[in-house]
Amino acid sequence: MKNIFIIICLCFAFAKADAAFMQNYKQHTVEQGETIYTLTQKYKVTSEQLLELNPDLKSGLKYGQVLLIPAQNTVLTQRRLEKYKKHRVRRKETLYSLSKKYNITELDIKEANKELYSNPLRKGDKIQIPIFEEVELSVQDSEPKEPVLDPTNLPDGKYLVKPSEGMYGIATKHGIKAKELLELNPDVKDLRPGMILNVPKGITVDADSMPEQVISDSKNEQPLMVEYTIPKKMGMYSLKKLSGISEDSLLALNPQLKDGLKEGMKVTIPNPDYGKEVVVKSSVNTTARLIDSLRNFKRQRIAVMLPFSIHKTDGNANRDLLKADRTMRIALDFYSGVKIAVDSANALGIPVDYDVYDTQKSLQTTKNILNATDFADYNAVLGPLSSDNVVETAKEIKRIDVPVISPLTNTNVKLYRNLFQARPSNDILKQQFKDFIVAYSKGKHVIIVTDNNNPKLRNEFTSILPSANVLVPNSKKNYIFSINYIKELQADVENVVILAVDNVGFITDAITNYSAKAESHKITMFGLDNFEEMDLPNAKLAQLNFVYPSMYKESEEDNSFIKKYYSTHSITPNSYAVRGFDVTLDLILRQASSSDLYESAMRNGRTVMTENKFDYSKKSSSGFYNEAMYILQYQEDLSIKELDINTITNKE
Incomplete structure (x- = not known):
């Protein structure tokens, strides 16, 4: 009965939102052969109005594209939810094919079947298809309670929602x-874009006065269209590329083009600078996608499960105990970041409560907590830290579908459907790093340093780089002589050196020998780690433009979280404290920007926090794993720079 009541409430909410959205606009699905010009004639609107409501039109009209069309002054279009139709999914049916069959959008189907946000459509599924009734009424006959507003000239107290805007940014x-x-x-x-909201009268805030965590969605004061003078020898192809719209769209805007382009001709094209974001520096590196799409301001309740082992103390962890118990230190550092994340969320207007449970590094203690606690009232569980305990927690509460976030484990844990592994696994780090190396190495001279004692690692790289020059150690001594390192270098091309080894001696020898030739040869060295525990000279790594994968990137000291942490604890946060902050704030913002964590993982994509990235993918019939990582490189000034993975790997 409770589930039926929830479904009915969702139906009313869905219908209500659609009615509000459609009261001033129509939706139009682009058909084959239609152009911007034919749409302006059909709906009696200008191309500027279409571009204002549909910025994607700057890149041309696409078949199947859904557009917002301003309602004419004499016509009011309403779309009301009439009923739901039951549908059993057949073989090869997809959300796209169902949306076309029933003349609705894929989002309509997902909103009526929330589980489709996190689960794929399967043969045999029974789903609900919303059936809408579209009614066109004359403004005079419909007698609306409020006058139909002109979106281009709204009165004080009204605001038109633009694409990508969220409640937080508008507020x-x-x-x-x-x-x-x-x-x-x-x-x-x-x-949704096109909605007209009620806002306080006579109040606007300049972008410069907005909080530094926010990336503003306000637009530059730029005209939508600009006049452009055709230069000598310009053809239609070049004009299309410059303007970003199709030939049909150019002709609709400039009928004189039907006679061809002529030097000195003045044409109207979309302003390439229109709609660019005014970016306010974000000192916590939080992406605007979450901050500016907050819509769920219900109070969140989180269970935090960490191995404090308070039973070993009298309530105060003394220095000797902390020295002896590394796990306790990690838990306390992590928790210190959690607390600041909760404070930051409350400052953003997101109410968060949390309860702390001490797992004591014990699987049995964890089981006792699970047996004695009703987790149904929690939005999410953060922790435990060890793989055994976090898997047990996910297994026990998966029946109530509460997500469990594993913040630190990177081993191959059993991913129950409600488990989120927030730390990218070593396999993911290595695979993405190898993909990067393959793309980067194209056209360069590649040298692979190997170790006879680890043939598996050698094969991993020789198989993906078959034309590489492989340095194989002497079979008796398992040693590479200095002359062999040097003679593989080429002076007229960039040398890519890959350390397919995990032996300290090979690593230090390769770095020493190749850094000695860094002035006469261009060398970029790749390693599977930053080898921090080896205490290698940073100057030599910088000489070799050393590149390595990492799950995190150290932030600058002027970061707002670091400042807040220092003012609270009088020390700089370590990586575990930053991790606690990043994982927690990402969790809270994801839940505040969606109905729950599952929906956010499927819709919101990648987020970048203080030092950590999160980009969750779902395994089939299983849980979620984070595949976001950094590829970092030493610079001449000994600083560390992030390399763009997509820029390199997408070149091919």
């Missing part, structure tokens, strides 16, 4: 909190 623009904006618009459940 901040108008000097209020997101919760207050929701109170002004009680019928709005899901924010």
Whole structure:
């Protein structure tokens, strides 16, 4: 009965949001052969109005594209939820084919079947298909309670939602909190481009006064269209590339082009600078996608399960005990970051409560907590730290579908469907690093340093780089002589040196020998680690432009989290404290920007926090794993720079 009530509430909320969205706009699905010009004639609107509501049109009209069309002054379009139709999924049916069959969008189907946000459509599934009734009424006959507003000339107190805008960003623009904006618009459940919101009258906030965590969604004061003078020898292809729109769209904007391009001709094209974001520096490196798409301001409750082992103390962890118990130190450092993350969330208007459970590094203690606690009231469980305990927790509470976030384990744990492995595994780090090396090495001279005692690692790299020059150690001494390192170098091309070894002697020898030739040869060295425990000279690594994979990247000292941490604890946070902050704040923001963590993982994609990235992918019939990582490189000034993985790997 409870589930039926929830479904009914969702139906009403869904219908209400759609009615609010459609009251001033139509939706149009682009058909074959249509152009911007034919749409302007069909709906009696200007191309500027279409571009304003549909910025993607700058890259041309696409078949099947869904557009927002301003309603004419004499017509009001409403879309009401009439009923639901039961549908059993057949073989080869997809969300796309069902959306076309029933003339609705894929999002309509997902909203009616929330489980499809996190699970794929399967043959035999029974789903609900929303059936909408579209009604066109004349403005005079419909007698609306409020006049139909002209979106290009809104009165004070009204605001037109633009693409990619969220409740938090709009609220901040108008000097209020997101919760207050929701109170002004009680019928709005899901924010969509084209909606007209109620906002405080006479209040706007300049982008420079916004909090530094926010990346502003306000636009530059740039005209939508600009005049362009055709230079000598320009053809239609070049003009299309410059303007970013199709030939049909150019002709619609400039009928004189039907006679061809002529030097000195003045044409109207979309302004390439229109719509560019005004970026306010984000000192916590939080992406705007979460911060500016907050819509779920319900109070969150999180269970934090960490191995404090308080039973060993009298309530105060003394220095000797902390020295002896590394796990306790890690738990306390991690927890110190959690607390600041919760404080930061509350400052953003997201109410968060949390309860702490001491697992005592014990599987039995963890089981006792699970047996004695009702986790159904929690939105998520953060921890435990060890793989055995976190797997046991996920297994026991998967029946109530509460997500469990494993913050530190990177071993191959059993991924129950509710388990989120927040730390990228070593296999993911290595595979993405190898993909990067293969792409980077194209056209360069590749040298692979190997070790006879680890043929598996050697084969991993020789198999993906078959044309590479392989340095094989002397079979008796398992040693590479200095002359053999040097003679493989080439002076007229970049040398890519790959350390396919984990032996300290080989690593230090290779770095020593190749750094001695760094002035006469261009060398870029790749290693599977930064070898921090070997205490290698950073100057030599910088000479070799040393590149390595990492799950995190150290932040600058002027970072706002580090400042806050230092002011609270009088020390700089270590990597575990930063990890605690990043994992916790990412969890909270994801839940605040979606209905739950599962939906956010599927919709929000990659996030970048203080030192850690999160990009969750789901394994089939299993849980979620983080595949976000850094590829870092030493610079001449001994600083560390992040290399863009996509820029290199997408070149091919």
